[in-house]
Amino acid sequence: MAGDGGAGGGTGSLRGGAAPGRPQHVVDLRSDTVTQPGAAMRGAMARAAVGDDDYGEDPTVNELQQLAARTLGMEDALFVPTATMANLIAVMCHCQRRGAQLLLGAQAHLHIYEHGGAAQALPDLPDGMLDLEQLELAIRETHGSRYHPRPELICLENTHSSAGGRALPLTYLQQVRLLAERYGLRVHMDGARLMNAVVSQAVEPARIAQHCDSVSLCFSKGLGAPAGAVLAGRRAFVAEAWRVRKLLGGGMRQAGVLAAAARVGLEQAEETLRRDHDNARRFAQGIKELNSPLCSVSLAAVETNMVMVEVKGLSPAELCAHLQAVSEEELAETGHAVSVLLFPWSERTVRAVWHCDVSARDTELALNKLGFVARKCQEKLGQGNSPHSTGEH
Template sequence: MPIDLRSDTVTKPTVKMRNAIRDAAVGDDVYGEDPTINHLEQLAAKIVDKEAALFVTSGTQGNQVAVLSHTQRGDEVILEEHSHIFSYETAGLSTIAGVQARTIKGVNGQMPISDIISAIREDDIHCPKTALICLENTHGDSGGRILPLHHMEEVYRVSRKYRVPVHLDGARLFNAAVGLGVDPKEITKYTDTVQFCLSKGLSAPMGSILAGPKDFIEKARKWRKMLGGGTRQAGIVGAAGIIALEEIIGRLQEDHLHAKKLAEGLARINGIDIDAEGVETNIIMFSIARSGLDADEFIKKLHGHEILANSAGPYRIRFVTHRGIATEDIDTAIEAIKRIFAEVKVRV
């Protein structure tokens, strides 16, 4: 089996999840009659300390439903310029929700507070209404960096002052919580709504959760239906999500330790530029520009060593650790990359 460092989306359900899928009690979720989904939504809402929750088929769907529920067509949404919602959700903001993106350059995913304040529109006939601020924690394109609690609190205070709600794309919310050593509620208390994935490091086969106030979730439920997310006997997959929340969150620290070990090993290879100290969770970003190889060439060489990876730019590589990666896989990957770089001429 190859060492798959492409993403934590490649995780497979546990044996217990597969058994739960087989034995799940189900009903029609559109009618609100699936007991497993109802249990999952109640559990999820409790974990993030929100009034209600909604099972959605994917993180992208959850974020889109959130934007639709918070905004009107022609509104404006503030978000970081490399956020997942803006960069990797197929322009859903504009094509489906009909809103305008106001992007801000961040540092490790953190938008400067002064820039957020400056971006909030005054009531002017010429301008769109600022209807939503979106945050992302962990911030994927910054290498899984964690938004500090003090930053989230500052953004939340601004949002209260200007009466603009905050939505958190918390696809890897639990990685952030584990990395900070806090209960997830300590993060989500600075948000009005939150989306988090069950199908990444938590190993469920599919699905995400959108959580927030009860009236918001009822509105979101209708938008979910419009987007084709009104599934029927969804408890079959929801059963795995329950186990993900009850049993898998605690082991994410292992993924973080593996990522740190891998980053430290890469930092010792001449020709790789990486901020190993900045690796906070399970995502690693590094540059191979000095190797003379581009990302596609490097990934092809990795394939020769049965290692799978993704590029994040012409000379930028992304590795992601997850439940399918063992300590010995980290050692194997480091040794393979050493051999690859021994064959190239590294620029000083």
């Protein structure tokens, strides 16, 4: 697995800090894409049997594809370089007719970060779901019309990153599936963090995937592999997906070294992701206990490995800058030189994401740093100054 992630000394990296002679400990919570392959994963990569995957001759890739298909309850699966490519291939395979349209949430990763130009974007609810009445209305407005794009595909994201890693309820997935069948549409799931939903809901992956015609699954996020994803579905769909992968330049040669890492991540997913979820929950609970006017969090919204922190009194970018910086004052007061990296998500929100390289100790260090920054900002506000008027912390 990419990093130990357990209790003890922590797995944050060491870099030269502001305090002379004291290295600073970095806790990187920007994303679960920053993980490093650990000893078990690197060993599997070194031992991997390989062949030309473009000829279908890489045994490690073939084994991973079979394992992924069984895990997701699908007939077949295809290994691709990235989840973005997996989602693009799915859209291209499902929407082959000219004028075809896909429907998805306005805040969906596929729409915002993967150039979903052929999509009709619908408002997302706070929990990442779509309003089913609005979804059906959007389908009915164009279904059977000669003057509008033809709705072909509904795309879901599970877990939903813009909603803070919320897992889509199984009842909702069933309702979307029934709606799609009523109008002859297909359903694709962007399952970049599907295994986080699996662990959160304590179900088998196939229980989630059964409501979809195709599912993508990313290995380079919470599962800790350096690269790779799969696209799964019916056998005929995956055969067409192979052709599109070739068209997009995604055919690889001795890709078994990547598939071996992906398999380790998939096999260790439950243990790794459960630890990530526990650490994220501990961080959110710690923010509640801080009771600081600077930041707040909704515990009910913390379902997996993400925490969305609402910021007041300064901008999210400024809070991130304070958390990243290390000062002599911090070292003297706390005894630690800790740099915490977070992602300024929106105008009022900072996102923190747990992964296998962040331990329970790292989580406590990050909480302590947030507490230190909150106190210093409040002291400056109490003095009538802007909390970001100096670079002291």
